[in-house]
Amino acid sequence: MVLDEVRSLVTKLQDDIENGPIVPNVTPQEIRRYLTSHYDFTKPVALDDVVADVEHMLRTWQVQVTHPRYFGLFNPSVTLASVVADTLVAMYNPQLATWRTSPAANEIERHTLGWLTGKFGLPSNAFASFTTGGAESNLSAVIVALTCAFPDYGEGGLRRLAASPAIYITDEAHHGFQKIAHMTGIGRRALRRVATQPDLKMDPEDLARRVAEDRRAGFAPFMVVGTAGTTASGVIDPLPDLARFCRSEDLWLHADAAWGGAAIVSPRLRDHLAGIGDADSITCDAHKWFSVPMGAGMFFCRHTDAVAGAFRATTSVMPGETDGVFDPYSTSVQWSRRFIGLKLFLALAHHGESGYIEMIEHQARMGDVLRLSLKRAGWRIVNSTPLPLVCFTRDGLVPAKFLAALYERQIAWMSEIRLGDSDPVLRACITSFRTTESDIEWVVREMGRIA
Numbered sequence: 001m002v003l004d005e006v007r008s009l010v011t012k013l014q015d016d017i018e019n020g021p022i023v024p025n026v027t028p029q030e031i032r033r034y035l036t037s038h039y040d041f042t043k044p045v046a047l048d049d050v051v052a053d054v055e056h057m058l059r060t061w062q063v064q065v066t067h068p069r070y071f072g073l074f075n076p077s078v079t080l081a082s083v084v085a086d087t088l089v090a091m092y093n094p095q096l097a098t099w100r101t102s103p104a105a106n107e108i109e110r111h112t113l114g115w116l117t118g119k120f121g122l123p124s125n126a127f128a129s130f131t132t133g134g135a136e137s138n139l140s141a142v143i144v145a146l147t148c149a150f151p152d153y154g155e156g157g158l159r160r161l162a163a164s165p166a167i168y169i170t171d172e173a174h175h176g177f178q179k180i181a182h183m184t185g186i187g188r189r190a191l192r193r194v195a196t197q198p199d200l201k202m203d204p205e206d207l208a209r210r211v212a213e214d215r216r217a218g219f220a221p222f223m224v225v226g227t228a229g230t231t232a233s234g235v236i237d238p239l240p241d242l243a244r245f246c247r248s249e250d251l252w253l254h255a256d257a258a259w260g261g262a263a264i265v266s267p268r269l270r271d272h273l274a275g276i277g278d279a280d281s282i283t284c285d286a287h288k289w290f291s292v293p294m295g296a297g298m299f300f301c302r303h304t305d306a307v308a309g310a311f312r313a314t315t316s317v318m319p320g321e322t323d324g325v326f327d328p329y330s331t332s333v334q335w336s337r338r339f340i341g342l343k344l345f346l347a348l349a350h351h352g353e354s355g356y357i358e359m360i361e362h363q364a365r366m367g368d369v370l371r372l373s374l375k376r377a378g379w380r381i382v383n384s385t386p387l388p389l390v391c392f393t394r395d396g397l398v399p400a401k402f403l404a405a406l407y408e409r410q411i412a413w414m415s416e417i418r419l420g421d422s423d424p425v426l427r428a429c430i431t432s433f434r435t436t437e438s439d440i441e442w443v444v445r446e447m448g449r450i451a
């Protein structure tokens with residue numbers, strides 16, 4: 001029953017979105033004026049009317065990220081199964097803070113995460129949990145790594161440490177690490193910017209040099225972040241080199257594979273993630289290339305005891321512990337928690353591994369089509385990645401002006417990006433399993449008409 005209702009809504013919406021605009025043209029003032037004049041909350045409004053109105057607002061005043069010509073920031077088109085899952089979750093509202101309150105939901109999550117743990121090549125007893133997204137997973141990684149490296153951090157805080165901790169990342173790593181450094185108290189200056197090679201991958205020699213220099217200067221290096229699919233250009237850091245270095249230097253290797261991690265499922269792509277299974281922890285988002293609605297991140301860590309140590313909390317308020325299981329509230333950042341994992345479980349059960357391989361490889365193929373099509377049309381590709389993310393430019397391009405024309409004509413949504421210290425270029429990422437070759441060819445042709 002839920003399935004039939006959701007199926008017909010989703011099918012209609014998909015058609016509407018595919019045939020409608022992608023980019024809105026609205027100011028904050030217009031929306032605020034509308035809301036103020038329609039909703040002062042003094043009188044109830046019929047639910048049918050509010051729902052219709054909200055849908056209208058979402059259709060009109062939103063970048064349509066599920067449009068096949070949205071070439072954007074990793075926000076995917078979503079599978080029907082995953083939308084049904086979120087509907088069920090809202091209806092049953094299970095509380096996953098403890099195992100006892102939601103045994104079924106907790107075990108479904110554990111089972112689903114176990115599948116991906118194996119794909120990454122982590123040991124079967126590694127820890128894994130669903131998070132709100134990549135930012136929470138990366139935060140979890142830093143907290144656990146700090147707790148592991150500095151036994152005084154948890155109880156005494158940073159002031160008890162003899163030396164200032166340092167994390168090694170590149171400028172291409174996700175910018176959320178700036179906030180994480182701030183929030184964990186290690187400070188933004190604890191982020192050491194390792195140089196990149198011309199292909200924007202972390203330079204292992206510069207990493208070694210910086211770690212040695214910091215040790216000599218009395219700092220306490222504890223963590224290296226390798227990105228598997230950078231946000232700007234889809235570059236994969238040299239994970240096997242980083243893993244070897246971290247092992248020899250007793251450093252924690254975190255692989256931020258928020259977007260690129262899904263490639264581990266694909267026989268065609270998985271070799272590009274070689275070395276990821278040697279990481280101490282991994283971030284991978286279901287709400288990116290696994291095509292489920294936000295927010296669904298995943299955090300994996302081979303040191304289960306360290307996770308339990310970092311997030312432990314005792315209270316008589318919560319139901320008692322259950323033998324043989326970790327309660328999520330005492331092994332993660334969140335306390336009350338939504339049944340995040342059902343959307344991946346349901347989609348995976350429905351499409352099967354083969355269906356996911358097909359979806360992921362289709363998008364990789366569309367990335368190749370886009371690259372080729374742009375080259376043929378005279379554009380210059382400036383990034384290098386096996387993943388479906390293309391950064392490109394042409395002589396005299398002013399990206400902001402070009403994008404304004406692209407949006408105005410509703411051709412596609414793509415963005416502007418600066419790689420290293422070069423001039424800004426255009427960035428287009430295939431994020432929808434519905435994008436076809438003809439979508440791409442049409443977009444590239446229409447782009448050629450923009451002066």
Ligand SMILES: Cc1ncc(COP(=O)(O)O)c(C=O)c1O
Nearest residue numbers: 133134135174230231256258285
């Ligand atoms: C490499 C990388 N890490 C982390 C994040 C943050 O993930 P989220 O937006 O799910 O919090 C992103 C977001 O795009 C990302 O590209």
